[in-house]
Amino acid sequence: MRGFNTIKELLEAKEGEQFQFKEARTRFDVNETARSCCALANCGGGKLVLGITDKRPRQIVGSEAFDQPERTRKWLIDKLRVMVDFHLYDYQGRRVLVFDVASRPRGLPVQVDGMAWWYEGDSLIPMPEEIRRKIYEETGLDFSSNICTGATLSDLDDFAIEAFRVKWLEKSGNKRIKNLDTEQLLRDCEAVTDEGVTYAALALFGKRASLGTFMSQSEIIFEYRSSDASGPAQQREEFRIGFFACYDRIWDLINLRNDKQHYQEGLFIFDIPTFNERVVREAILNAVCHRNYKMGGSVFVRQYRNRLVVESPGGFPDGVTLDNILDRQSPRNRRIAEILGLCGLVERSGQGMNLMYELSIMEAKRLPDFKGTDDSFVRITLNGLVLDKKMLLLINKIGNDRLASFSTGDFLVIDALYHEKSLHKNLRSHLKRLTELGIVEHISRNKYVLARSLYEVTGRAGVHTRIVGLDHDTNKELILKHIRKNGDKGTPFKELGQVLPSHSRNQLKVLIRELKKRDLIYVIGKTSSARWFVR
Incomplete structure (x- = not known):
């Protein structure tokens, strides 16, 4: 969909499946906002415009709704699990707020509180069943929703089921979940249907013996290695059991050797764990959601001193590449992703990759690395060291x-x-x-x-001066500009190396001498305490 980045373009846009206009002069119901954005996402993405009338000729009336749009945007992302952005416009003193909603993931409808919404023209309606079926068919057959012939409820582990119940109750706040019998709980999340037990149920709740019989490839192997040397791992545990029965145990093993990196800069103290819990859990969840269960091989979680490698069978899902991995979501195992989504484990429609990138940047670490990924395996490396x-x-x-x-x-x-x-x-x-x-x-x-x-x-003001001043004619002018900007606090000599990093210490001294000879700068102090000032 093209930009529509100006008021004029918005006024001329056709209301319908990609644009919804609401007057919202003083307020707008947040739940209606969520339903509207849900429908826009399901229709391929679009814009919810507040402060402009829907009937032509459109009028800009202005809107006071959502005076903190950043918080509303974050709430919508958490609610819908798709990307939402916002834009504010001021037209002759009238405020227009636009929520820009990304398209739903491929093969998966977006829902609000268990209901998928749809726009039929400009009418907001529950998604028709035939539309839902077509969406599910986009990624082909979902292996995890298939019935496992011969499996029964007795093949599922009570501990794993109860762990799921607790998380679903916490996420939804629906107290009814607490009192459901086991079979009804599993039916409500569609792990079990009238036809029988699904492969999703086995992967998430299966007993060890049952997985050995029906789904032996559903296994997670944890290894700790103190070095890259070949040979047996220092610690190894194999989990051929439903994911909900081992999810926390895997993190506990990683956290046993999770050193904190301590930094202090003036009054600020930072304690950064080498392995961020949310990033690690997202990487493991991605492996469980997106691995190819038709292929042999286990999910491997290999921990080293300063990095973690998660490897899962099957390449990227259809349509997902390294170039679009943050924007394109295509869960290979929809039923597994939906069940994990019910209890809040899966972020943003089963992807979670956005969160991993954001937290890595916030902790000044390398971005997740997919080196070694091919058509047969996805390999993601999480580097734990703080770079800067x-x-x-x-x-x-x-x-x-x-x-x-x-x-x-x-x-x-x-x-x-x-x-x-x-x-x-x-x-x-x-x-x-x-x-x-x-x-x-x-x-x-x-x-x-x-x-x-x-x-x-960050103590790198010289870098700013260098980047801003690259168009100036001479290096002396760059140095003079930087010293001038530092004003009364002065400029230490070592900071000039940030302005001209390609220059040696002697080359910088020559430039300083020339500026001093022209009586443009002077120095106070000696050696490392010396500071340069502009006359």
């Missing part, structure tokens, strides 16, 4: 309130600019909002840099 403790100060400077409103793309922009990497074209749409928030500065037509205040808090 200064970036922790930058994240802290941005603040939790603003971070809570960030999309994955916002985080990736900050990561790329901080490490001076080129921006992927798909990320450039995030620059306008980040500039409005004062996090990014627009310095020329296609050139952006993080705000100087963010560089200053």
Whole structure:
């Protein structure tokens, strides 16, 4: 769908399955917002526009609804498990709020409180059953929803089922779940149907002996290795049992050797675990949801001192590549993903990859690495070491309130600019909002840099001056500009190396002498305590 980034374009847009206009002069019901966004996602994505009338000729009336749209956006993402962004427009003093909703995952309808919504023209209705069936057919046959011939309820583990019940009750708040008998509980989550026990039920709740009989490939193997040397692992545990019976145990094993990395910078103290629990759990959940159960082989979770590798049989699901992995969701095992989604384990329609990227950036670690992935296996490496403790100060400077409103793309922009990497074209749409928030500065037509205040808090103000000043004619002017910006606090000599990193110490001294000879700068102090000032 094309941009529609101006008020004029919005006024001319056709209301229907991709655009919904609401006056919402003073308020708008949050649950109706969720249902509308749900329907837009199921119809391929679209925009919910508040503050413009729906009837033509459209009028801009302005809306006071959702005075903290960042929080509403985050709530919608948690509710729908699809990406939602927002844009604010001011037209002659009238506020227009637009929620931009991404399309549903391939093969999986979006739901609100168990109900999938749909737009038929501009009418909001429950999704028709024939539409739902067509969506499920997009990814072909779902192996996990097939009935396992010969399996019965006695093949399922009571502990795993009760662990699921507790999590579903916590997520939904529906007290009825607490009193359901086992069979009804499993029927309500569609792990069991009138035809029998599904493979999803075995993968999530199966007993060890039953999995050995019906689904021996449904196994997770944990290994701890202190080095990359070949040979037996220092610790190895095999889990051929329903996922809900071993999920917490696998994390406990990893957490036994989960060192904290301690950093202190002035008043700020950071204790960063080598292995972030949410990132690790998401990686394992992805393996369970998306592995190919028709292939032999187990899911391997290999822990090393500073990294974790999760390997699962089967390449990426159909339609998913490294280029679109943050935007395209296509669960290979829909029934498993839906059951995990009921109890809140699966983020954003079974993907969770967005969360893994965001948390890695917030902890100044490498992004998840898929090196070694091919058509037969998905291999994801989570690197646990903090790469640059200064970036922790930058994240802290941005603040939790603003971070809570960030999309994955916002985080990736900050990561790329901080490490001076080129921006992927798909990320450039995030620059306008980040500039409005004062996090990014627009310095020329296609050139952006993080705000100087963010560089200053990391002690890298010279980097900001260098990037902004690359178009100046001489290196002396760059140095002079940087010293001038530092004002009364002065500039230490070592900071000039950040302005001109390709220059040696002697080359910098030559430039400083020339500026001093022209009586443009002077120095106070000696050796490492010396500071340069502009006259």
